[in-house]
Amino acid sequence: MPEAAAFLGVGDHAGLYNYSVNEGDRFWGALARQRLSWITPFHTVQDCKLSEGKIRWFEGGQLNASVNCLDRHIHTCPERVALIWEKDEPGTEARVTYRQLLELTCRLGNVLKRQGVRKGDRVTIYMPPCPLTVAAMLACARIGAVHSVVFAGFSSEALADRIRDAQSKLVITSNQALRGGRTIELKKTVDQAVKDCPSVTRVLVAMRTDNQVQMTDKDIPLEEEMMKEDVTCDPVAMESEDMLFLLYTSGSTGKPKGLVHTHAGYLLYTSLTHRYVFNYHDGDVFGCVADIGWITGHSYAVYGPLCNGGTTVLFESTPLYPDPGRYWETVERLRINQFYGAPTAIRLLLKYGDQWVKKYDRSSLKTLGSVGEPINSEAWEWYSRVVGEGKCPLVDTWWQTETGGICIAPRPSDPDAEIIPAMVMRPFFGIQPALMDEKGNRLSASDVSGALCIAQPWPGMARTIYNDHKRYIETYFQPYPGHFFTGDGAYRSKEGYYQIIGRLDDVLNVSGHRLGTAEIEEVVNQHHVVAESAVVGYPHEIKGEGAYAFIVLKDGVDDPEELIEKQLRDTVSLKIAKYAAPDYIQVVKRLPKTRSGKIMRRVLRKIVEGKGSQLGDLSTMDDQTAVQEIIDGHKHLRGAPR
Secondary structure, X not given: OHHHHHXXXXXXXXXXXXXXXXXXXXXXXXXXXXXXXXXXXXXXXXXXXXXXXEOOEEEOOEEOHHHHHHHHHHOOOOOOEEEEEEOOOOOOOEEEEHHHHHHHHHHHHHHHHHOOOOOOOEEEEEOOOOHHHHHHHHHHHHHOOEEEEOOOOOOHHHHHHHHHHHOOOEEXXXXXEEEOOEEEOHHHHHHHHHOOOOOOOEEEEEOOOOXXXXXXXXXXXXXXXXXXXXOOOOOOOEEOOOEEEEEEEXXXXXXXXXXXXXXXXXXXXXXXXXHHHOOOOOOOEEEEOOOOOOHHHHHHHHHHHHHOOOEEEEEOOOOOOOOOOHHHHHHXXXXXXXXXXXXXXXXXXXXXXXXXXXXXXXXXXXXXXXXXOOOOHHHHHHHHHXXXXXXXXXXXOEOOHHHOOOOEOOOOOOOOOOOOOOOOEOEOOOOOEEEXXXXXXXXXXXXXXXXXXXXXXXXXXXXXXXXXXXXXXXXXXXXXXOOEEEEEEEEEOOOOOEEEEEEOOOEEEEOOEEEEHHHHHHHHOOOOOEXXXXXXXXXXXXXXXXXXXXXXXXXXXXXXXXXXHHHHHHHHHHHOOHHHOOOEEEEOOOOOEEOOOOEOHHHHHHHHXXXXXXXXXXXXXXXXXXXXXXXXXXXXXXXXXX
């Protein structure tokens, strides 16, 4: 970090970390001035008050995210490859240079302006990972619009919810998507969604395949319109704290929350973490295989690498298509240097054996990364030993949609510092973790577990929940005043290293996707035979966590249970997404409740984990006979976890 030369008394990683925490204004101010291109310099590094949910960085400054990701690199390396689009079919990849991506972005920005999109308007993007999706994100940033990317596996209802909450004026989609050899009808999903979204005036439709789709009077063929537009589009000067994007994530209530990220802080934080956690150097090929619809895709397939002038891979396919060697064949063919994937995929591939990995040349790999959920020791060891041949540092990274970028990871560190399997270990610069006990006191000792909080603000953090600042404060800042509450539990070792234990609230982590149990329950409860339900998570060998639903049927229902189960799974798949469908559905006479009527989910979790004899204090339970009935039913449920 060249800037460190100006930081007094800093000579190693520990010194630099301490400086970043104790001299935050000097640290972040120096980096922001050096790493970002400003239209107008900022006058105040930060003005934050965690207790009020007030987060403001680099005030007075003006810049544009697309300029930082594109224009400034055109002056030094216009023909450098910005994107490698790894299409669904292996061997058909396409490369896009910085000059070409700027041209695509400008044309698309001009199309948006012609369709009446102005600064501050929201635009929903429902597309597969491809260069046009990146151009759409950057085009929004260029003209000052706010993008809201929705994962292209969400149902029409889930998409409509997010469009309505954002009050999006325009939707950008593709005719179809290709994934794992299958064709997915994106346009049909959008057609269904916008019927219930009066704010949408136009739908821009890109052609991912040659198949024609039915067009309505709202639809405009995107590529045709882009060809009519100019290849220059003046970037709008955006305030540091202007909204860059909205991204919806699951909470413990049934309603997804639109987290707001802003221009300057997010850009600085993602670019820094991308460079230093993965030891990224100019000329490296960065392979983040997360979908663009999640925060990982935003931060480490788009904004982080492009802000650094890097070459980033957009992965359209699946780890098993056309066979379980797909990731490693891609690594060989594209000469990927940093590979960043999810534990759920690693656990899946581990089952297919080492031969699919060893078949391909992985000598280009320098760093391996893991993201989305805690990685278990067996998967970590296999990933490190077999994929990395014991030569690549493996960084297990902890962060969230809310944090904007990686907060705790084994790197950066002093050279050759130890990495302990399945631990995230070291906080990033400026991140001050705190573990809290049940009474809200900070635990200062080592070898302890508690609720993971962060004790001071950092530039990458989300600024609010769109149109619901009250919920933002209640969720993140009220539980532990003066701290940001992550919702996760963590353990701190004797050496001071951190390990993530998992969620503390009613949120599941299924294959790295956050999913509120309340969201699933809301859908299940809409079924005409269901009186009430409770959904809990359970340890799943591949997905990390699976969903287990307990349902109480209405009186007089005599439908076959197999039929009800199928209908419920189909409905959840339709209304949320396929990965949200419960793996197990157990019909019970009644749910365990407190005397005040609250469902005791911790009891259900223990039963599902096979710990029916360790239920703890049941003195507040209304009817304890319910528990034994549920335990007996669980034992007889075919294939259920034990």
